[in-house]
Amino acid sequence: MHIDENTPDAGWFTGTLEATVGFLRAGSLWPVTFGLACCSIEMMATGTSRFDISRHGSEVFRGSPRQADLMIVAGRLSNKMAPILRQVYDQMAEPKWVISQGVCASSGGMFNNYAIVQGVDHIVPVDIYLPGCPPRPEMLINALTTLQDEVKKQPLWQSRRKEIAAAAEAAALKATPTSDQFGLLR
């Protein structure tokens, strides 16, 4: 995408629609307010003045998942909460992304026990895993900007379909054939 800065009164830029849409999407990722535990306090701190997430266009935390693009799973997810997390995720409109903030959300962390889901990727697909307990607000912002880079690159329509098909094929080629698999199968 190119914005012409030299022409006076330049009211235009050149670029593909894909890049433009990506740029706009990345600049306005609205997170759903989904605070679970300690990490959510750091998420709130990220939203306030010292760290100020609004510099990256994500200060609009939405209470309703239908208005949000990004779910920051901030904290440990209990087995009792897991179906609710999934429901909130399902209620979000496409396209949507998930950041798993903190080791609890990413892998269960130090709570390797009966109550905690050992990683939210059992429940929802995760785009960015953010380690730390809790990750500092700077780290959360870093995760966000990393995600923004990904979002900017996401293809649209026909090329997206092609890409998905290519990725699926590559994954299928790499996967172990069923005849060679042992254990843990339904």
Add this chain to the structure above:
Amino acid sequence: MSTTESFTPTGAFTEDPDAAEYTVNGGDWTDVAEEAVRLGQQRIVMNMGPQHPSTHGVLRVMLEVEGEIVKEARAGIGYLHTGIEKNMEYRTWTQGVTFCTRMDYVNSMNNEHAYVLGVEKLLGITDDIPERASVLRVLMAELSRIASHLVAVGTGGNELGGTTIMTHSFTAREEVFRIIEMISGLRMNNAYMRPGGVAQGLPEGGVWRIRDMVTKVRGYVDEVADLHLKNPVFVGRTKGIAKLDLAACMALGVTGPVLRSAGLPYDLRKAQPYSGYEDYDFQVPTSTDADAYSRTLLRMEEIYESLKIVSQAADRLEGLGDGPVMVADKKIAWPAQLSIGSDGQGNSAQHIRHIMDESMEALIHHFKLVTEGFDVPAGQVFQATEGPKGLLGVHLVSDGGTKPWRAHFRDPGFNNLQALSMMTEGGQVADVVVAIASIDFVLGGVDR
């Protein structure tokens, strides 16, 4: 649902048991109202949370409303149950600090404080804790209290629509966090206190920075108080709302600012002082209004009192100079000293040299104490402390081994949340949020 005989349904849902019960699962309000009219049902059961921006985390409230009036409110908890108590049984006594600091996560230090005092009582070393360690504990506990109250006031304001209150309170909180981070190395979940003392002393220039912080935070808190407490919308929405009088507080075991707002100046730091709280000069703010406004007011006043304690603790640390921050007993004291090196915080180079180069015994000692831990004689204790939200108690049972047999925490939030029904029933739906904010619980502590 449990299968016990003694379970009896409350029966309060409908007067007419045959009338269809109507539960709202979201959707357009006009449709909801029409459906309610069609069913001839006045009462509507509404579900608030567990994912709701104003429930302070993952609390679920089941509301039964008639029009705008709440007829019954029941809280559902457990959505953040983490199994911390059980997990602690599988770790050493020192590692337990790491778990309990994550319970009520806006108030890490007071959780740790209660726990380490309990362990020390079990060990019988309460009187051997160096004074410098006790002062540092008080300092950190009060900083945590300030941070906790700032979150309570800030999010409480945010839930009533005043985002500025939250950003302002958090700005003040960040100043507190700079100090906590300077001393413990972490912003949250510090695991700074250890059975026997604290992890490390005050770094160079610490006292000066604490004094600087006190001035700054006082300024910010002044601003928040001006902005918040005099705001007519805030006053209108909280004065006389969510009342809970003294009799109800006593019946429901409510402690902390909610109890003090009802007129009883009960504060364990005064009643049963621990860690030398009797030597500090501070007041216990109390009110008799017993409403949401007075609770916010008390929290603000408590911040000022805590700042007073912090200043006194800083003075004392200056007077004490360098000294031990761990008990002298080498069988209990954590062997390593932390220091800041070129690669961040870690064991001091001096200690590493000692155990790796100079003394085989020191290495064995270090290894045994760090991996296996110390034995705690069999028995049980209950230690109560005053957390920012009320009486924070810990019940510890030891089987004489290196791990707790049972650790149970009596979190004030868990207990105080029982009062939600009493505060909200008969009031407006909008006041439920005010009541929740005024109790000030944190689900991490409630569910553990």
Add this chain to the structure above:
Amino acid sequence: MTSGNEISQVAPEGRTLINVRTGMFGATGDTTGYDLMNTVVTMPGATERPYGSWFDDAVDILAELLGDKADEAIQYVVVDRGELTLHVAREHLLDVVRHLRDDQDLRFEMCLGVSGVHYPADAGRELHAVYPLLSMTHNRQLRLEVSVSDEDPHLPSVTSVYPMNNWHERETWDFFGIVFDGHPALARIEMPDDWVGHPQRKDYSLGGIPIEYKGAEVQPPNERRQYR
């Protein structure tokens, strides 16, 4: 645990048996083949009078109020680490707490919850419920301990005396399976309603809860790695 030796594995009278340890190091058991290195670990036992400080008076007043039930109700008294514990028979628990709350010289207005403790080795009294009481009037603390067996885990609910214990008793039911008779609504509170088992008992493993999304089961951590 070793078998076939004569070492007593029973706690002395008036003590709670926590564990019988074999060998010198907790985790591995007795590796020597000697078989006699057993340690019986118990809680501190009954204390003889005088108990010291205000404890004697409080116990006397309570015994007087209970009248001829006193001997039966107060099974034994432990003073340990400056704290008073009364072991109470469950049949008389309600009487005891009512007197403790109402008498002006006792006046324990607050019950700070109930903490369950599971002692699987303590045959016949596996489950203990511990009630810390607080008197704001006299600035005192005291602890009641009631034990029940695994087969008959019933206790009277103290919610009629201490309404504040409502949720605490639900929690202890949830985690330990102690049934509080007379509780207004003894439902699970922390775990999901359809959960099976009481997770904080000692015979319940720390982890190993199947997660259905991948059709695989996470192994319990104490099988995967030696923790105890």
